[in-house]
Amino acid sequence: MPLDRSIIASLPLFEGLSPAELDGVLKDARAARFPKESTIFEQEAEVRSFFVLLAGHVRVVRATPDGRQVIARYISEGEIFGIAAALGRLTYPATAIAAVDCVVLVWPNAVWPDLAARFPVLSAGTFKTVGSRLQDAQARVVELATxxxxxxxxxxxxxxxxxxxxxxxxxxxxxxxxxxxxxxxxxxxxxxxxxxxxxxxxxxxxxxxxxxxxxxxxxxxxxxxxxxxxxx
Amino acid sequence: MPLDRSIIASLPLFEGLSPAELDGVLKDARAARFPKESTIFEQEAEVRSFFVLLAGHVRVVRATPDGRQVIARYISEGEIFGIAAALGRLTYPATAIAAVDCVVLVWPNAVWPDLAARFPVLSAGTFKTVGSRLQDAQARVVELATxxxxxxxxxxxxxxxxxxxxxxxxxxxxxxxxxxxxxxxxxxxxxxxxxxxxxxxxxxxxxxxxxxxxxxxxxxxxxxxxxxxxxx
DNA sequence: GCGCCGGTTTGCGCCAGCGCAAATCCCAAG
DNA sequence: CTTGGGATTTGCGCTGGCGCAAACCGGCGC
CATH class of the missing domain: 1.10.10.10 (Winged helix-like DNA-binding domain superfamily/Winged helix DNA-binding domain)
Structure with missing residues (x-):
């Protein structure tokens, strides 16, 4: 895995982890490349993994039953995404598509409970991310409504x-x-x-x-x- | 505190806690009554507490800068709310108003990190709640958009x-x-x-x-x- | 260089739903 | 029972923005 460990270490999500701890977190991860416009995960598909975006931009899209679609958000570098598992979901609520060529870290979702328990920093950071997404979504509701x-x-x-x-x-x-x-x-x-x-x-x-x-x-x-x- | 402990114990949020653990969780809580149409917490106010609704219904409202308002959601019995602190926020993003006479449990928000660390069940349950709120909000975005x-x-x-x-x-x-x-x-x-x-x-x-x-x-x-x- | 294809622009007509205003209704206080 | 005020209903005109359709444009492959 020829990934620059120092770049990963500098992500806000991993802030406060010692190098040894970071190794522990990354042990279960693999890096993956997704070419432009390829699908990273699909709405309704069974949750198997969660991700951190190292490079690129990801478009998160929700499709409606009647074929229209809505862009839920764009993921920027360094963000964690596809964390449906942590939120107690069995399927992804949206589709994620690489807007450009992307590099992501992928963890099997089964390791989440263990990671979250061993590294409260990770858990708190994810809480924070989810919180800001919730703020975001509710702000958009207000915007759309008014x-x-x-x-x-x-x-x-x-x-x-x-x-x-x-x-x-x-x-x-x-x-x-x-x-x-x-x-x-x-x-x-x-x-x-x-x-x-x-x-x-x-x-x-x-x-x-x-x-x-x-x-x-x-x-x-x-x-x-x-x-x-x-x-x- | 003349609260029926068994009712509290039966809430999904506290499922899986032993009676002794439940005591530990409730030690820091106090019960409060909010009469109909009274404000439980206000948008932009500093976060001091988080809540569990034992009886009644709570309306959560976001006001826009120009005076319009949007109902973010109604809280039903047994739900945790006002958890901005857990999500890393310093102020409440919305106002909560008792739609009818309500009984709530109130914790000082400072105890959250400790509770979350000591009772993973609580933390996971809150994750789940936040996750479903996020789903909800994004579903509403799609609805409003399409x-x-x-x-x-x-x-x-x-x-x-x-x-x-x-x-x-x-x-x-x-x-x-x-x-x-x-x-x-x-x-x-x-x-x-x-x-x-x-x-x-x-x-x-x-x-x-x-x-x-x-x-x-x-x-x-x-x-x-x-x-x-x-x-x- | 030419033509094709998919993205973009623009015109036009229409209608869902808003804003305003007035009428009506119903509860609660006196 | 009467009255007042807030909630609700309803009419009316207007318009933001959608749907349709056609024209336009720029890059890419041949």
Whole structure:
């Protein structure tokens, strides 16, 4: 396993583990590569593993019975995901797809109880991750329930820019291929509406976008759009 | 503390604890009564305690910066809530209000790490609870993103009926006072639309409703409404 | 260089559901 | 019994945003 141990050791999740302990944690793990657009695990499939993302970006998608789908979140480097087992589930609630070529650590889910018991740091860190996902999900519920499409799309772009933005001379570019349909599935709208919004924003100099690419050039005005109250 | 220990012992959360262990868990708890419509904890307030609901129903509400609010969930008897501390938060992300007169157990949040370490059953149970809340929240995201108001309201009523329904001769009655505005805040719509829907459903014999009261008389047809695809 | 294919843009018509406003109803206090 | 106020119902007009369809565009393979 030619993995850089020091990079792994520096992940927040493993903070506070001694090198020996880290060895113990990693003993049961294997590294795996997932090429762009390949499936890491599938919704409804039996839970066999949990994962830590070392490099790349992962898209987590929930499909509805009638074939529509919603992007639950993007996983960034260093995050733990696929932890359905720890939450007492037998099947994955969503599908995970590599948005770009990815490197992940994989543990068989059976080792979780042991790891969690031996390394409270891990358990607490996972609690924290789950907690922030819960916050996140509930914030999105509020957003979907109270805000207009324009605000939601603005918010989604801002979140992406914050989470995975790469600074370029033009502005903050979202660091993986994303197309209109994706943004629509993050915000509960249609690719048509997203396209219209991006076009309008591009005209006003707030974003620059093209095929599978979005760059936020004026984050400040985008924030204003995101906060815009219908009653002001 | 004139609390019926056996009732507490029978809660799923405490399953698997010996009577002695249960004593240890309860040693740090105190019981408290919250009258109808009183606030148990407030959004943004510093986290001081976590709670288990012994009797009653609690409404958990998130307020938006512009004064609108969204009902995150109703807590039923036996559930743990206000566990922001376990999730690494310093303030509560929402406000909890007693929907009816309530009895709760209260722990100072400082005892959580100790309890979690000493009683893995508690920790795992809380993980499970948080996991199911996360599922729930993400399911609501999908619902809000893909379904129409009619389906969302139908789903909300079905969830309430399942979670807290009381069988009467007329059908399944929701067991606490709930008004149109509440249902609107659970589903991201307005009380007007909810009222129109309930009126229409009442005409068709699917529900009976009145002031602060809803009874589902034909759950089967309500399920059909909830599942109705726009393209059928 | 050309054509194809999938992503993107844009126009157009429509309607679900919101906002406003008024009427009505029902409980509870007096 | 009467009255007041909050909950609920209902009508009406308007519009945000969807669905459909067509045009457009840019990269890639041949």
């Amino acid at each position: 805000e207009h499409v324009e605000q939601r799309v603005a918010n989604a772009l801002l979140r992406l820019a914050n989470q995975t933005g790469r600074k370029t001379e033009a502005g903050i570019e979202i660091d993986f291929p994303i197309w209109r349909q994706d943004i629509a599935e993050m915000t509960g709208t249609t690719l048509h509406t997203v396209s219209r919004l991006l076009s309008a924003w591009e005209e006003r100099g707030i974003v620059v976008s093209g095929r599978q690419r979005v760059t936020v050039t004026d984050a400040h005005r985008l924030v204003l759009l995101a906060q815009h109250r219908s009653k002001d | 379904e129409h108001v009619e389906q969302r309201v139908a789903n909300a009523l079905l969830r309430l009926a399942n979670q807290t329904g009381r069988k009467t001769e007329a059908g399944i009655e929701i067991d606490f006072p709930i008004w149109r505005q509440d249902i609107a805040e659970m589903t991201g719509t307005t009380l007007h639309t909810v009222s129109r829907l309930l009126s229409a459903w009442e005409e068709r014999g699917i529900v009976v409703s009145g002031r602060q009261r809803v009874t589902v008389t034909d759950a089967h047809r309500l399920v059909l409404l909830a599942q109705h695809r726009s393209k059928d």
